[in-house]
Amino acid sequence: MAAPLHGVIATFDTAAEIYHAAQKVRDAGFKFWDCITPCPVHGLDGAMGVTRSKVPRFSLVGGLVGFTIGMSMIYFTGAVDYPLIVGGKPFFSPMFAFPIAYELTILVCAFFTIGGMFVLNGQPMHYHPVLKTEHIHRGLDDKFLIVIEARDPKFDAEATKSFLESAGGKDITDVEG
Amino acid sequence: MSQAESTAETPAILSEVNPAVLPRATLVKNNRSFSWITEKICGIIEGKTPGWWWVCFGLAGFVASWTVGGIIYLVATGVGVWGHANPANWAWDIVNFVFWIGIGHAGTLISAILCLLRQKWRTSINRAAEAMTIFAVVCAGIFPVFHVGRVWFAWYLFPIPNSNYIWQNFRSPLEWDVFAVSTYGTVSVLFWYVGMIPDLAILRDRFYKAGNKTRSFLYGLFAMGWRGANRHWSNYEMAYLVLAGISTPLVLSVHTIVSFDFAVSLLPGWHTTIFPPYFVAGAIFSGFGMVLTLMLPLRSLYKLEDLITQYHIDCMCKITLATGTIVGYAYGMEFFIAWYSTNPYEGFAFINRAFGHYAWAYWIMISCNVITPQFFWFKKIRENTALVWILSIFVNVGMWFERFVIIVTSLARDFLPSSWGYYSPSIVEIFTFFGTFGVFSVLFLLFIRFLPIMPMAELKAVTPEADPHAGHDHH
Numbered sequence: 173m174a175a176p177l178h179g180v181i182a183t184f185d186t187a188a189e190i191y192h193a194a195q196k197v198r199d200a201g202f203k204f205w206d207c208i209t210p211c212p213v214h215g216l217d218g219a220m221g222v223t224r225s226k227v228p229r230f231s232l233v234g235g236l237v238g239f240t241i242g243m244s245m246i247y248f249t250g251a252v253d254y255p256l257i258v259g260g261k262p263f264f265s266p267m268f269a270f271p272i273a274y275e276l277t278i279l280v281c282a283f284f285t286i287g288g289m290f291v292l293n294g295q296p297m298h299y300h301p302v303l304k305t306e307h308i309h310r311g312l313d314d315k316f317l318i319v320i321e322a323r324d325p326k327f328d329a330e331a332t333k334s335f336l337e338s339a340g341g342k343d344i345t346d347v348e349g
Numbered sequence: 350m351s352q353a354e355s356t357a358e359t360p361a362i363l364s365e366v367n368p369a370v371l372p373r374a375t376l377v378k379n380n381r382s383f384s385w386i387t388e389k390i391c392g393i394i395e396g397k398t399p400g401w402w403w404v405c406f407g408l409a410g411f412v413a414s415w416t417v418g419g420i421i422y423l424v425a426t427g428v429g430v431w432g433h434a435n436p437a438n439w440a441w442d443i444v445n446f447v448f449w450i451g452i453g454h455a456g457t458l459i460s461a462i463l464c465l466l467r468q469k470w471r472t473s474i475n476r477a478a479e480a481m482t483i484f485a486v487v488c489a490g491i492f493p494v495f496h497v498g499r500v501w502f503a504w505y506l507f508p509i510p511n512s513n514y515i516w517q518n519f520r521s522p523l524e525w526d527v528f529a530v531s532t533y534g535t536v537s538v539l540f541w542y543v544g545m546i547p548d549l550a551i552l553r554d555r556f557y558k559a560g561n562k563t564r565s566f567l568y569g570l571f572a573m574g575w576r577g578a579n580r581h582w583s584n585y586e587m588a589y590l591v592l593a594g595i596s597t598p599l600v601l602s603v604h605t606i607v608s609f610d611f612a613v614s615l616l617p618g619w620h621t622t623i624f625p626p627y628f629v630a631g632a633i634f635s636g637f638g639m640v641l642t643l644m645l646p647l648r649s650l651y652k653l654e655d656l657i658t659q660y661h662i663d664c665m666c667k668i669t670l671a672t673g674t675i676v677g678y679a680y681g682m683e684f685f686i687a688w689y690s691t692n693p694y695e696g697f698a699f700i701n702r703a704f705g706h707y708a709w710a711y712w713i714m715i716s717c718n719v720i721t722p723q724f725f726w727f728k729k730i731r732e733n734t735a736l737v738w739i740l741s742i743f744v745n746v747g748m749w750f751e752r753f754v755i756i757v758t759s760l761a762r763d764f765l766p767s768s769w770g771y772y773s774p775s776i777v778e779i780f781t782f783f784g785t786f787g788v789f790s791v792l793f794l795l796f797i798r799f800l801p802i803m804p805m806a807e808l809k810a811v812t813p814e815a816d817p818h819a820g821h822d823h824h
Binding site: 186187188190191194206207208209210211212213214215216217219220222224225226227228231235245246249250253254256258259261268269271272274275276278279281282283285286288289290292293295296297298299300302303308309311312313314 | 547576578581582809815
């Protein structure tokens, strides 16, 4: 049984080439496609029509959770569970609780940020059709790739290939699913 | 914006004043290509283990055994094997803790603060500097954990319900420090790891191609299936930016809280409001000293002159100079405030530092921290790599003595002359401390052998090849 088709992949030599090719793919109305680059290319998000990342929303929630944990932990332990007079100071004050709440804000925020990035990226995903191609070695090293997936409504095995060729792509091949 | 004149809306004034074009420093010399960078960095890991690595590793392992031995002896015998006695109940343990944690700060400065400030020269040194941070925190952590004496109760530092039904004193800066340092260590590891994901993916694929399935699996496990997709890069870069944004206040808060360990007490010489900024500047100063100490040999051993250029060394020397001068200013200001406050105890503490029993330590500190960095004013000296390396060693020594002077002189001569004492370290302490350099070196040598010492993706991003508008600046 032949493996189902994941999509087609094309190679580009320079950052400028993929930048302009990405604009063409975006304007052609494709939805399920991606650029593969060895490093983040400045402005490629705009050329692809990728909107601003949603990672900061996770960060915000994480920060708030951390701050709340810090403050409520110190309130609970010092003013509720075992009130103890130390140096005639109040059982609870946001002033002395602040440094720890501040550190926990950062700690939980960091975990949420990284977790959010993995969730949004769908990672870990150790098996992916693109990782099985020969292209990926150069794609992480020094070439720039565009993958258009077969599940895209506009996808057509032959037409998409010739479209990528007209956009300047080289070495255009199928990606097995 | 060197080519701003090519854009449409150039202000008219520019053609009249004809401003000089300030060329940006080249960060990767000799116009190296993407694949050259990949080959260079991966080649270090894939190549045969060099002979010098084994020599250094053996030596470092031997030195590290001093710490292990010292700690075992301490746990088996008691904390009295260290030279602490009334009135100096804090000495080398806390000196070493502050020394190591301070060294870590340059790594976070390079990775986080310079990232926010868009200092692109950080790219070639940030991975190794972050590794330095983590290993320095490991070395720092040894001392406070073991100075509690009965180390099996060290978990009392954390708010874990225990059979005494009592909680930690959250009013204490020492408790804040527990949270600050553990957060710092954790976030530094996370930041380091996130930065490494794209590079681990390259190694995964290269080892797979070379037929080494075990190493490919191990690198791949941590690469999380990274495939360089731009939709991933978009989230990745945002996450990296947020991490840089939260690490910046973190690094400032950590050494601020470390300084609170002293500043919140009432001891003359400790009880000063200048401590937080002074400690942070000192930490960055010592950290850059250590970055230079580590990176300069690495640069010449692995022939990385195209990636760590003279411009990078210049930048690091200048930061060392700036922070060293801030530290020098703080020393002067401490003296001024001691006099200006008219507090006799405060005044005595500082006169005693400079001219008392520990004057030798004070003047080592002044010569290493205030005088040494001033050499970096001169271009000729900054260009002499061997000399820069030697000066960086002086910075490390000086910053260790700074903590020694602050901690020990104040404790040994407190309010009551009847309780004065003179602290000397025991042989166990000396070996435990010097052994931590071995612990640090073992970890660092393992890092340079098995992990990419420079962020390949970030290095590629600062070369002209990564610029989609090559030749004409749209932004």
